[in-house]
Amino acid sequence: MGAILAVDYGTKRIGLAISDPGKVFAFPCAAIENKGFAYILSQINGLILEKEVELILVGMPYNMNKKMSDEKKNEMEINIENFINKLQKSISVPIKVVDERLSSFAAEEKLKEAGISAKKSRKYVDSEAARLLLEEFLPNT
Numbered sequence: 001m002g003a004i005l006a007v008d009y010g011t012k013r014i015g016l017a018i019s020d021p022g023k024v025f026a027f028p029c030a031a032i033e034n035k036g037f038a039y040i041l042s043q044i045n046g047l048i049l050e051k052e053v054e055l056i057l058v059g060m061p062y063n064m065n066k067k068m069s070d071e072k073k074n075e076m077e078i079n080i081e082n083f084i085n086k087l088q089k090s091i092s093v094p095i096k097v098v099d100e101r102l103s104s105f106a107a108e109e110k111l112k113e114a115g116i117s118a119k120k121s122r123k124y125v126d127s128e129a130a131r132l133l134l135e136e137f138l139p140n141t
Contacts, residue, residue: 002054005047005093006134008100008126009058014040015126017134018051026134028127035085056093056109058084059133060119063111085132 001021017027019113022075047053060080090093 002052004055004057004134004137005051005053005076006057006098006130007044007059008130008133010034010126011076013126014043014130015130016044016047016048017127017131018053019134019138021052023138026131026138028096028131031126037083040083041087042088043088044087048091052091056087056091056095057098057137058087059130060096060097061100062066079101084104098133100129100133 001023002003004019004023006015006017006026008017012034013031014034015031017026018029019026032040037112044056058080061076084095084097090123
């Protein structure tokens with residue numbers, strides 16, 4: 001039984017979260033700097049091996065209708081699609097795209113409730129967003 005890895009892609013940082021092997025709990029991992037695809041891939045590959053990851057979730061910013069914008073895609077949507085396409089070609093672990101609408105906002109709120117200042121929360125918000133994505137997905141596994 002392997003773990004599930006959640007990825008909250010950002011242009012500056014990549015938030016990561018991992019489940020336990022039983023797929024009950026979601027734990028944030030340290031966010032990684034977005035230093036290019038090769039660096040990101042090496043970090044993700046390390047987690048795949050260490051945690052025996054069997055599924056990767058990648059958050060996609062859908063609009064409020066749970067669909068990507070009908071209008072021209074924004075830069076972030078294009079960046080995430082490119083990231084997913086490269087990742088699919090580079091690893092053998094299945095990838096599932098999940099709705100990340102408002103996940104960063106929810107993560108900021110959770111950290112605020114925990115008493116973490118806005119300045120300090122910047123380094124945690126990406127991985128907390130990934131943890132929330134994973135936490136929402138786990139009951140459906």
